Amino acid sequence: MLENKEIHISEDEAALYDRQIRLWGLDAQKRLRGSRILVIGMRGLGAEICKNVVLAGVKSVTLMDHTNVEKDDETSQFLVQRTDEGKNRAECSLDRTQQLNPMVHVYKDTESVAAKPDEFFHNFEVVCATCCTTQEMIRINNVCHSRGIKFFAGDVFGYYGYMFADLNDHEYLEEVHHVVSTGYGAKKQKIPDSKMAKRNSRFITLQDVLDFDWASTKGKMLMNKTPETYFISLVLLRFRSEQVLHNAQLTKEEKQKKVLGLKNTVMEEIGISDSIVSDKFVSYCMGELSPVCAILGGVLSQEIIKAVSAKDMPHNNFFFFDGVDGKGLVDCIGTYE
Amino acid sequence: MANVEQREFAGPEEIRAAKLLVVGAGGIGCELLKNLVLTGFRYIEVIDLDTIDVSNLNRQFLFRKQHVGKSKAVVARESVQALNPDAKIIAHHSSIFEKTYGRDFFKKFNVVLNALDNRAARNHVNRMCLNVDVPLVESGTAGYLGQVTVIKKGITECYECQPKATQKTYPGCTIRNTPSEPIHCIVWAKHLFNQLFGEEDPDQDVSPDTADPEAAGDAGQEALASDGVTGGVERSSTREWAKSCDWDPVKLFNKLFRDDIKYLLSMANLWQHRRPPTPLDWGNLPDSVPGSSTSAQDSDLLEDQRMWSAKMCGQMFGRSVNTLKERLKTKVAEDKEHGYLIWDKDDDPSLDFVTAAAGIRSHIFGIAQKTRFDVRSMAGNIIPAIATTNAVIAGLIVMELLKVLCGNYSKCKTVYLVRQPKSKKKLLVPCELVKPNPACPVCSEKHEVTVRLNCETTTVKTLEEKVLKDALTMVAPDVEIEDGKGTILISSEEGETEGNHGKFLKDFGIGHDSRLKCDDFFQDFEVVVNIMQSEDLERGVEFELIGNVAQLKAKMDAKAASGSTPRNGQPNGTAETTSANSDVIVDDEEDIEIEEEEVEEDEMEKDEEEGAGDKMLRKRKAENLEKDLGSKRPRVEPDQSDDDLIVL
Numbered sequence: 005m006l007e008n009k010e011i012h013i014s015e016d017e018a019a020l021y022d023r024q025i026r027l028w029g030l031d032a033q034k035r036l037r038g039s040r041i042l043v044i045g046m047r048g049l050g051a052e053i054c055k056n057v058v059l060a061g062v063k064s065v066t067l068m069d070h071t072n073v074e075k076d077d078e079t080s081q082f083l084v085q086r087t088d089e090g091k092n093r094a095e096c097s098l099d100r101t102q103q104l105n106p107m108v109h110v111y112k113d114t115e116s117v118a119a120k121p122d123e124f125f126h127n128f129e130v131v132c133a134t135c136c137t138t139q140e141m142i143r144i145n146n147v148c149h150s151r152g153i154k155f156f157a158g159d160v161f162g163y164y165g166y167m168f169a170d171l172n173d174h175e176y177l178e179e180v181h182h183v184v185s186t187g188y189g190a191k192k193q194k195i196p197d198s199k200m201a202k203r204n205s206r207f208i209t210l211q212d213v214l215d216f217d218w219a220s221t222k223g224k225m226l227m228n229k230t231p232e233t234y235f236i237s238l239v240l241l242r243f244r245s246e247q248v249l250h251n252a253q254l255t256k257e258e259k260q261k262k263v264l265g266l267k268n269t270v271m272e273e274i275g276i277s278d279s280i281v282s283d284k285f286v287s288y289c290m291g292e293l294s295p296v297c298a299i300l301g302g303v304l305s306q307e308i309i310k311a312v313s314a315k316d317m318p319h320n321n322f323f324f325f326d327g328v329d330g331k332g333l334v335d336c337i338g339t340y341e
Numbered sequence: 342m343a344n345v346e347q348r349e350f351a352g353p354e355e356i357r358a359a360k361l362l363v364v365g366a367g368g369i370g371c372e373l374l375k376n377l378v379l380t381g382f383r384y385i386e387v388i389d390l391d392t393i394d395v396s397n398l399n400r401q402f403l404f405r406k407q408h409v410g411k412s413k414a415v416v417a418r419e420s421v422q423a424l425n426p427d428a429k430i431i432a433h434h435s436s437i438f439e440k441t442y443g444r445d446f447f448k449k450f451n452v453v454l455n456a457l458d459n460r461a462a463r464n465h466v467n468r469m470c471l472n473v474d475v476p477l478v479e480s481g482t483a484g485y486l487g488q489v490t491v492i493k494k495g496i497t498e499c500y501e502c503q504p505k506a507t508q509k510t511y512p513g514c515t516i517r518n519t520p521s522e523p524i525h526c527i528v529w530a531k532h533l534f535n536q537l538f539g540e541e542d543p544d545q546d547v548s549p550d551t552a553d554p555e556a557a558g559d560a561g562q563e564a565l566a567s568d569g570v571t572g573g574v575e576r577s578s579t580r581e582w583a584k585s586c587d588w589d590p591v592k593l594f595n596k597l598f599r600d601d602i603k604y605l606l607s608m609a610n611l612w613q614h615r616r617p618p619t620p621l622d623w624g625n626l627p628d629s630v631p632g633s634s635t636s637a638q639d640s641d642l643l644e645d646q647r648m649w650s651a652k653m654c655g656q657m658f659g660r661s662v663n664t665l666k667e668r669l670k671t672k673v674a675e676d677k678e679h680g681y682l683i684w685d686k687d688d689d690p691s692l693d694f695v696t697a698a699a700g701i702r703s704h705i706f707g708i709a710q711k712t713r714f715d716v717r718s719m720a721g722n723i724i725p726a727i728a729t730t731n732a733v734i735a736g737l738i739v740m741e742l743l744k745v746l747c748g749n750y751s752k753c754k755t756v757y758l759v760r761q762p763k764s765k766k767k768l769l770v771p772c773e774l775v776k777p778n779p780a781c782p783v784c785s786e787k788h789e790v791t792v793r794l795n796c797e798t799t800t801v802k803t804l805e806e807k808v809l810k811d812a813l814t815m816v817a818p819d820v821e822i823e824d825g826k827g828t829i830l831i832s833s834e835e836g837e838t839e840g841n842h843g844k845f846l847k848d849f850g851i852g853h854d855s856r857l858k859c860d861d862f863f864q865d866f867e868v869v870v871n872i873m874q875s876e877d878l879e880r881g882v883e884f885e886l887i888g889n890v891a892q893l894k895a896k897m898d899a900k901a902a903s904g905s906t907p908r909n910g911q912p913n914g915t916a917e918t919t920s921a922n923s924d925v926i927v928d929d930e931e932d933i934e935i936e937e938e939e940v941e942e943d944e945m946e947k948d949e950e951e952g953a954g955d956k957m958l959r960k961r962k963a964e965n966l967e968k969d970l971g972s973k974r975p976r977v978e979p980d981q982s983d984d985d986l987i988v989l
């Protein structure tokens with residue numbers, strides 16, 4: 005757990021963070037104050053996460069993206085300007101992010117994750133990867149896992165989105181409510197009280213999640229109970245990898261056709277029945293929908309806040325949002341022994 | 342099969358053409374405006390009366406430090422306009438209750454989106470939307486919890502279909518004689534503030550209550566006769582007495598914390614099964630800090646989180662009394678009639694006074710003392726608020742909006758954000774919308790409510806101000822008695838019926854079963870008030886509102902509260918300044934009540950009318966949830982109380 009003895013919250017900060025200190029307490033705020041966060045990918049979801057953690061009052065946030073602002077960013081990326089098209093996303097997001105909270109150090113990094121050595125990630129308490137390929141996520145996750153750095157990943161695909169967390173062995177405090185008795189005799193009263201209890205939660209890496217055998221007896225049993233969005237996300241991540249590989253300029257219809265084809269490939273590879281995922285999703289999975297970014301970014305950021313403040317039970321290890329049927333589900337995938 | 346397929350979500354054309362009204366530019370409003378502009382909406386009007394405060398900046402991300410003191414609506418518009426220069430965004434720094442925002446104003450919108458923090462405004466917008474049949478997306482957050490729902494006339498419940506729990510109040514005798522929790526001392530201290538410096542309210546007496554039924558026939562009465570101690574016998578107003586000694590802190594202290602307590606001690610029945618209080622003397626206050634052995638090092642705490650010793654409380658009491666006294670004198674000099682102070686959680690002397698007085702009283706009664714930090718929350722009714730919850734809820738509002746906009750009401754949901762999934766892995770819990778309540782006084786054909794009051798002692802003014810304006814949130818009611826003659830009791834036209842104000846209802850022949858036709862032209866809201874004559878209302882309770890059976894049940898259940906003092910909802914939404922005479926101060930935050938029941942939901946998201954019905958009718962909104970969620974049971978595990986649902 006992060007040492008927070010030296011961190012002092014000034015009276016100015018106390019005024020600014022008043023409403024949240026009343027919610028999660030001064031100790032949690034001090035831990036936030038000492039945390040350095042890396043956010044990879046500055047599109048819609050990345051922007052939401054940056055906004056939320058900067059407002060919460062962490063020590064620093066590094067915005068990392070090697071790509072340039074596109075026309076599509078207009079519909080979800082609120083930290084860049086319309087005139088920024090063609091310029092680097094991290095660079096262009098810097099000013100507005102900094103304005104959100106002058107007490108947080110905001111840095112940019114315009115290199116790609118591929119160009120970064122493992123040691124680069126050691127500089128952070130939290131690494132959050134968006135817009136990455138599965139291979140990139142696995143690599144960064146493994147680096148973080150070995151160092152006890154909290155790792156998060158998330159993406160928004162149209163109406164769908166997921167969040168993954170690997171907090172390794174995570175110790176946290178939780179408020180436990182109980183009742184205490186006061187007074188005596190017939191007037192004895194029970195008054196609700198609370199105290200902090202130490203808890204622990206164990207996470208696995210993304211690699212371990214992906215290695216889960218759906219064809220096993222256990223896997224077959226869990227298949228139907230697993231949120232459809234998990235499998236949809238696998239398909240769309242595969243699509244992303246292929247896009248990076250081939251860099252093809254496709255029309256909307258071509259993309260949808262390609263995604264459908266990949267659905268069959270991916271389902272077959274992991275050994276689950278094609279019927280688990282209906283084809284309907286292909287009409288709803290393109291671009292980044294702003295409200296979906298807000299929902300996913302809100303949940304993911306709160307998980308980052310929980311993780312660094314070591315307060316409250318984290319969601320272990322996925323959150324899925326399905327905007328088509330309005331579901332927001334937490335599930336633990338890959339740890340079924 | 343229908344020929345025209347119902348689309349799930351609005352398309353780009355509908356989004357571009359839609360006209361939206363956003364009511365509120367606070368925590369949810371800022372996030373919402375961003376989402377709307379990014380989603381492609383081109384016409385948005387936003388209205389908010391508030392100005393920006395520094396404590397907003399941790400989540401209302403369209404505002405910066407240099408904006409403190411400026412209009413929320415105006416600054417939010419400027420910030421969000423930059424996201425899309427082509428969007429037409431109109432800001433109104435104004436109250437939604439203003440006459441300008443009548444039917445014609447509401448009529449021009451396709452959908453209204455509420456991002457409000459108080460019930461009075463929610464009631465009002467609900468009525469206006471029903472009135473012009475414009476769909477409304479309603480929402481709210483409190484801490485980690487949030488809720489979004491859709492209101493459409495004739496299809497769903499309206500905001501007022503289910504009666505809302507009244508704000509928690511405390512029995513007068515608990516506050517005055519036998520406090521047992523910190524909040525009792527804080528409420529007492531706020532009453533004391535009003536007695537000494539604020540608007541005097543006879544319901545906020547702070548002296549010992551000799552009419553306490555528990556002390557009936559007790560030494561208290563004898564003491565009253567023998568008059569051994571002076572304290573509680575003082576029947577002239579506390580203010581007059583304070584004035585006569587020029588608010589001398591020592592005299593005030595010794596009366597309130599020594600003599601009055603001695604008097605309480607003489608009411609021996611009260612202390613048979615309670616720890617008796619210990620009178621304190623100004624000249625001899627203990628300097629030890631309560632509970633200091635367990636609390637953290639001082640350096641780890643904020644200034645406001647440090648616990649004051651009784652001696653320190655005494656000093657702060659004296660200092661704040663002197664400051665407030667001078668202020669009061671200035672006020673009175675300006676305006677003899679309305680010259681009084683209004684308690685404000687953000688005003689240092691006001692907060693010092695309540696912290697000190699509540700601290701001393703806690704000390705006397707052996708109750709855990711609260712720090713200045715906690716007193717600000719408890720006395721100021723602060724609802725903690727964070728950016729992430731607001732972001733999630735604002736996202737969900739747009740998801741519902743996209744369904745509403747293409748008429749896909751069958752897919753619209755009430756969605757709750759909970760803290761931890763309870764079952765079925767749901768962090769966001771979607772529930773079917775509930776059909777309108779046929780007995781709803783607002784959206785049903787039959788607009789009727791029943792009010793229990795005493796016609797002999799209730800004035801016309803009380804009826805207008807407290808029943809019609811506060812409890813029924815009417816703005817400018819006209820009232821006609823259904824006596825066959827059409828006697829006009831109250832007219833919204835100035836100068837017509839002011840003469841009736843001081844008269845009692847019985848003076849107009851109003852009694853049991855009388856019917857009053859109340860009409861708010863502005864809200865286009867008509868309701869018949871049925872009078873139920875009652876002479877045995879609890880002390881301090883002027884009336885009781887009975888909407889329907891469910892409401893009556895909720896009422897009976899909330900009997901812990903001394904009465905049904907309705908929320909002091911003023912039409913302009915400035916609850917901070919107008920509720921000084923109420924126990925409950927409404928903060929300018931996302932204001933929501935927290936449900937205490939745990940929800941055990943079912944896979945079936947069906948409307949099971951009577952389903953698991955009768956178990957849990959404790960809180961009215963819980964009834965809805967019950968239908969939505971199939972079944973539910975009371976909380977059993979004591980360590981899960983944080984995972985609550987909120988009620989708007």
Ligand SMILES: [Zn+2]
Nearest residue numbers: 499502781784
């Ligand atoms: Zn209704």
